[in-house]
Structures are given as structure tokens and as C-alpha cells.
Amino acid sequence: MKQEAVLMAKLAYITESDCIREMLGYFEEEVYAKAVDLLKNAPRIGASGCGHSGIMCQHFAHLMCCIERPARFISPAEAVHGAAGFLQAGDVMVLASRGGKTGELIPILDICKKKNISVIVITENMESPLAQGADVVIKQYVNRETDKYNCQGTTSSTSLAVIFHVLQTALIEETAFQNEQFALVHPGGAVGERLNEK
DSSP states (O other): OOHHHHHHHHHHHHHHHHHHHHHGGGOOHHHHHHHHHHHHHOSOEEEEOSHHHHHHHHHHHHHHHHTTOOEEEOOHHHHTTTGGGGOOTTOEEEEEOSSSOOTTTHHHHHHHHHTTOEEEEEESOTTSHHHHHOSEEEEOOOOOOSSTTSOSSSHHHHHHHHHHHHHHHHHHHHTTOOHHHHHHHOOSHHHHHHHTOO
């Protein structure tokens, strides 16, 4: 590799680890408590986002299923073509948009409000349309992306993943989720073998 590439590769570790450490300063207990309470009591959970945010929302839906909170990723394109019917009154939709203005998500927000579905928005922009329409807004923090142009969704996707990890971690405590439950739904792989050792 070019020396510049090696330097930037090493700097990526520092950039992302700095972001995670600095994120703790934006942790608002009351906000997370409201989000966790909504997720805890929701019969179903939806998650939607575009690009890297959408990929992280797929990860979030899987995290929820792993602790027996029924969830699915709803593609923004499919949501406005009937997939939003998965959610009913009393359910929760999580919308992730760093800028809070993602055009594909605005119609989903409108659907949720009309169907009495609670909305959790994760964004940097607390004054954005999505933030203004949400029931709970979790502040996302990103110091910078790892590439020299500060454009690729690297640190921002890590930041979003950490927020989702924090929510799952709290939910495990709030719901008294037991490892024996995880063993039942995760018999596969090395983790499944360890969990189900006799």
C-alpha cells in the first residue's frame, strides 16, 4: 500500500474510537428511557432508513429478534407500497436519518402518525422534519467519516450501530431477558453450541 493509505487506514481506528467515546456525552437518560419503554411495550417493531442507515436498521431488527422483540426492516420503497401495513396502532417504527430530511422517510412518518404508531427518530439534526414529527428523538453524534473527503458512511454507520447496541443492551435489562431464551432461538453456530452445552 501507499504510505498515505497506511496512514489513513490507521487513522480510521482513531477516528471511529474517538467517536464512540465522545458519544457518551450525548447520552440523555430520559430520552433513552422513553425509547426503551416504547420498544419494550410494542407488539411489533419496524425500522427503516436509506443507504448505510438502512443497512444498520436491518441489523437493529435482527438485534430485536434476538431478544424476542418481533421486528423487521421495512424498505422505504416498499413501505409506501403496502409494507407499512405490517405495523398497527401501538407498534413502533424506528427511522434513522443522519440529516433528518431523507425524502423517502417523510411519507412513512405520515403513515405512522395516521395509524397511531409511535415513531423513534435517530438523527443529528434535532430541528429536522423527521425529528419534529417524532415521539422520541435520539441524538446521533458523528465526529467525521474516516475517508479524507469526509463523505463515506463509515463513522456515521458505526455511530448508529452503537445507538442500536445501547438500546438492545438496555432492553435486555428492562425485559429481564434470559440467556436460556437466547439459547432456544440461537442453536446455530459456535454461539449456539456454547449456549446449549449440557
